[in-house]
Amino acid sequence: MSFPIKPDPGRRRFVGHSLLALTAVGLGSTGALAARLDTRPPALDRYQPVFFKADEWRFIKAAVDRLIPADDTGPGALEANVPVFLDLQLASDYGEAASWYMQGPFVPDAPSVFGYQLPYTPAELYRAAIAAIDAHCRKAHGDAFAALTTADQEHVLSSLENGDIQLPDTDRGPLPARSFFGFLLKNTKEGFLADPIYGGNKHMVGWKMLGFTGARASFREWVDQYDRPYPLGPVSLSGEISR
Amino acid sequence: MVMKKKPVDVVIIGLGWSGSLMGMEMTDAGLDVLALERGNDRTKKDFLYPKPADELKYGVRLSLMQEPRTDGVTMRRNTQENALPQRHWTTFHPGTGVGGCGAHWTGVLYRATPTELTMKSFAEKTFPQGFLPEDMQLQDHGVTYEELEPHYDFFEKIAGLSGQAGNLKGEKIKGGNPFEGPRQNPFPLPPLPRTLTDTLFTEATESLGYHPYPYPSANASQSWTNPYGMQLGPCNFCGFCSNYGCLNYSKASPQTCVLDALKQRQNFSYRTNSDVRRINKSADGKTVTGVTYIDGDGNEVFQPAKMVFLCSFTLSNVRLLLLSDIGKPYDPATGTGVVGRNFTYQITGSADLYFKHHQFNPFINAGGSGQVIDDFAPDAFDTQKHGFIGGSYIYTTQGPGGAINGIRVSPDTPAWGSAWKRQAAAEYGHHMMIGTTGSNMAYRDCYLDLDPTYRDPHGDPLLRMTYDWHDNDMRMTEFMGDRIRDIVKKLGPDYHTTSFHQVGDHFDPSKYQSTHLTGGAVMGTDPNTSVVNRYLQHWDAHNLFVIGATNFPQNMMHNPTGTVGALTFWAAKKIRSDYLDNPGPLM
Numbered sequence: 001m002s003f004p005i006k007p008d009p010g011r012r013r014f015v016g017h018s019l020l021a022l023t024a025v026g027l028g029s030t031g032a033l034a035a036r037l038d039t040r041p042p043a044l045d046r047y048q049p050v051f052f053k054a055d056e057w058r059f060i061k062a063a064v065d066r067l068i069p070a071d072d073t074g075p076g077a078l079e080a081n082v083p084v085f086l087d088l089q090l091a092s093d094y095g096e097a098a099s100w101y102m103q104g105p106f107v108p109d110a111p112s113v114f115g116y117q118l119p120y121t122p123a124e125l126y127r128a129a130i131a132a133i134d135a136h137c138r139k140a141h142g143d144a145f146a147a148l149t150t151a152d153q154e155h156v157l158s159s160l161e162n163g164d165i166q167l168p169d170t171d172r173g174p175l176p177a178r179s180f181f182g183f184l185l186k187n188t189k190e191g192f193l194a195d196p197i198y199g200g201n202k203h204m205v206g207w208k209m210l211g212f213t214g215a216r217a218s219f220r221e222w223v224d225q226y227d228r229p230y231p232l233g234p235v236s237l238s239g240e241i242s243r
Numbered sequence: 244m245v246m247k248k249k250p251v252d253v254v255i256i257g258l259g260w261s262g263s264l265m266g267m268e269m270t271d272a273g274l275d276v277l278a279l280e281r282g283n284d285r286t287k288k289d290f291l292y293p294k295p296a297d298e299l300k301y302g303v304r305l306s307l308m309q310e311p312r313t314d315g316v317t318m319r320r321n322t323q324e325n326a327l328p329q330r331h332w333t334t335f336h337p338g339t340g341v342g343g344c345g346a347h348w349t350g351v352l353y354r355a356t357p358t359e360l361t362m363k364s365f366a367e368k369t370f371p372q373g374f375l376p377e378d379m380q381l382q383d384h385g386v387t388y389e390e391l392e393p394h395y396d397f398f399e400k401i402a403g404l405s406g407q408a409g410n411l412k413g414e415k416i417k418g419g420n421p422f423e424g425p426r427q428n429p430f431p432l433p434p435l436p437r438t439l440t441d442t443l444f445t446e447a448t449e450s451l452g453y454h455p456y457p458y459p460s461a462n463a464s465q466s467w468t469n470p471y472g473m474q475l476g477p478c479n480f481c482g483f484c485s486n487y488g489c490l491n492y493s494k495a496s497p498q499t500c501v502l503d504a505l506k507q508r509q510n511f512s513y514r515t516n517s518d519v520r521r522i523n524k525s526a527d528g529k530t531v532t533g534v535t536y537i538d539g540d541g542n543e544v545f546q547p548a549k550m551v552f553l554c555s556f557t558l559s560n561v562r563l564l565l566l567s568d569i570g571k572p573y574d575p576a577t578g579t580g581v582v583g584r585n586f587t588y589q590i591t592g593s594a595d596l597y598f599k600h601h602q603f604n605p606f607i608n609a610g611g612s613g614q615v616i617d618d619f620a621p622d623a624f625d626t627q628k629h630g631f632i633g634g635s636y637i638y639t640t641q642g643p644g645g646a647i648n649g650i651r652v653s654p655d656t657p658a659w660g661s662a663w664k665r666q667a668a669a670e671y672g673h674h675m676m677i678g679t680t681g682s683n684m685a686y687r688d689c690y691l692d693l694d695p696t697y698r699d700p701h702g703d704p705l706l707r708m709t710y711d712w713h714d715n716d717m718r719m720t721e722f723m724g725d726r727i728r729d730i731v732k733k734l735g736p737d738y739h740t741t742s743f744h745q746v747g748d749h750f751d752p753s754k755y756q757s758t759h760l761t762g763g764a765v766m767g768t769d770p771n772t773s774v775v776n777r778y779l780q781h782w783d784a785h786n787l788f789v790i791g792a793t794n795f796p797q798n799m800m801h802n803p804t805g806t807v808g809a810l811t812f813w814a815a816k817k818i819r820s821d822y823l824d825n826p827g828p829l830m
Contacts (some may be wrong), residue, residue, distance in 0.1 A: 215296035
């Protein structure tokens with residue numbers, strides 16, 4: 001086997017035409033949103049969210065920047081277009097909890113061993129929680145979350161994580177801060193590390209940080225090469241290649 | 244209005260492993276066979292590269308699994324609790340669609356040991372009176388290892404199993420598992436090549452005097468053509484295995500090993516998106532007349548059949564029997580009834596080891612690659628001394644290999660921010676896991692029934708799981724945790740963490756445990772304690788056969804699929820030799 005492997009010209013052409021030519025499918029009750037990203041991952045500041053409203057979008061961009069910041073280790077959630085990933089996920093089947101069992105009765109205060117028992121879909125949870133957190137920030141810190149200092153934002157996120165902030169109940173029941181934070185953090189990491197076809201992990205920056213190979217998926221001759229770092233960068237489902 | 248279809252000889256409910264294998268057997272016998280599959284069709288085209296290499300879709304969103312929306316399960320730990328539904332799957336991953344769990348499984352294909360099929364007899368000759376708790380409901384399977392051996396052998400050839408025999412016709416072979424039952428033939432294929440984790444585990448366990456052997460892997464080590472003419476290619480360690488369809492024609496599945504052969508047969512047909520709601524009983528209740536299902540257009544359809552094979556997942560099998568009012572539901576208060584009785588699960592634990600100086604390249608893995616010791620099988624050592632019946636195998640497998648699911652960081656690391664990021668990047672590729680897969684005995688208060696509150700979109704009650712851990716099994720897993728700590732000490736990682744249940748812990752359905760759910764429609768020789776006889780024939784309706792891990796009277800430490808396949812052939816043999824010419828109770 002010789003290194004580096006040259007990108008196949010046919011494959012490269014395929015990349016140019018299809019990368020991120022995706023549609024958010026299964027939009028369900030959010031209607032016929034045209035969540036289409038054409039050809040290449042968009043610049044974040046030019047992306048038009050299909051799920052998030054303007055103030056929610058500001059919250060999300062600020063929050064993911066704290067959760068996975070750009071730093072010495074490498075690019076962060078904003079460079080990876082994680083907000084785009086979250087927007088598309090929440091506008092799709094996942095946001096609608098399309099495959100989940102969502103019939104009542106709901107017992108939102110059930111012990112944690114019973115897992116998720118809130119009445120909200122992920123989309124509903126984000127919508128309700130972001131509004132409530134921004135309201136909290138205005139009251140406690142004088143401005144919406146996105147406008148706070150980095151230190152204050154980190155403090156708010158820690159307080160959500162630890163359940164130190166009590167978000168007011170909605171007309172459908174409690175709105176536990178820790179539950180929302182759990183979703184936000186999990187989905188942010190997903191957006192940093194899922195295939196770029198879902199809108200995040202732009203140019204595979206998350207995978208490069210780990211040394212994960214993406215969709216290479218063929219390693220027979222490497223099984224017994226112990227302790228030798230795999231030399232090739234990742235490839236994506238749509239054929240983007242990184243060295 | 245109910246549509247009525249042309250009668251067929253055989254209806255198979257569920258086109259996974261047991262359904263497709265039974266389809267081969269019954270079409271071989273010349274019968275007209277129709278399989279009804281609740282989920283979508285899935286062919287190998289759905290799994291062509293690079294489609295499966297999508298961790299978000301398959302490894303995180305679990306898109307090959309049954310949807311809780313249409314087929315949910317409620318859970319509680321005891322009869323005093325109100326059961327709540329799993330809103331989305333956490334504790335197990337039940338499959339759906341053509342191929343069933345066989346499309347997304349890991350590919351570890353074991354035989355039961357002779358002891359695992361006769362646990363009650365083993366317990367009676369091994370332990371003093373009063374040693375086992377009174378509420379433990381052990382039973383023999385009613386079929387012996389010697390009877391199943393030819394069927395294990397055949398299923399292993401269907402699956403192109405890779406591994407190393409440890410007991411060939413009674414002769415012990417070094418490098419194999421000396422605690423296994425005697426094999427008449429070696430494995431069809433040699434073991435997979437060893438990863439770094441395999442080699443580290445093998446050296447450490449050998450130095451402790453144990454007997455490591457390669458995982459019996461249904462990820463093929465070499466090319467293989469099975470007895471049906473289906474071809475497998477050598478596994479390329481792509482790293483997308485458990486929860487994924489195979490992108491390389493290497494993981495044994497109904498798709499790669501059975502279905503293309505079956506679909507060529509004129510006397511076989513199948514319908515997808517066909518959700519069987521009831522098995523219909525005859526007026527006298529002594530036979531079944533066919534099944535009623537909802538087709539993809541929402542029509543209610545009656546499909547008459549001379550024989551019905553219920554071959555869906557453990558939970559779905561039990562639920563359909565309960566909804567169809569076939570067999571007496573189990574009542575834990577009186578200990579009477581059989582449907583839902585002896586529901587069991589799998590007791591697992593693990594250690595995570597960090598080595599700064601090792602690079603494991605964890606994305607390079609096959610689900611069925613790994614090394615194992617059976618030195619702590621239920622009959623391999625004196626468990627009485629340690630206060631329990633049962634055992635675990637201890638194993639390693641390369642991974643966790645994903646990006647989203649594969650990050651491990653030291654316990655004091657924050658969950659987010661620069662500190663998390665730094666640690667995730669530094670530690671990725673430097674972790675190794677050692678785990679246990681352990682037996683679970685059956686208890687009087689662990690069972691399945693219909694939920695009184697929660698319903699599916701058709702208005703039928705969900706299945707309710709009442710299940711908790713018991714001291715015997717917790718003592719077993721505590722013991723295994725200590726054995727793993729011995730191995731960890733030998734390996735000397737920079738740090739390690741362990742996760743083992745302890746006596747007093749309760750079942751936590753919010754965490755993944757295993758998809759090895761067993762029992763609830765168990766086999767046996769006594770109609771008072773089993774749903775089907777030793778030929779998997781329903782005691783009450785002789786033309787209904789129920790097949791799957793649902794037949795296990797208690798769960799064994801070895802993975803269920805091999806025994807499910809062997810039981811399928813075992814039942815088919817009896818049906819073909821005795822039942823077809825003379826339909827009636829086989830016992």
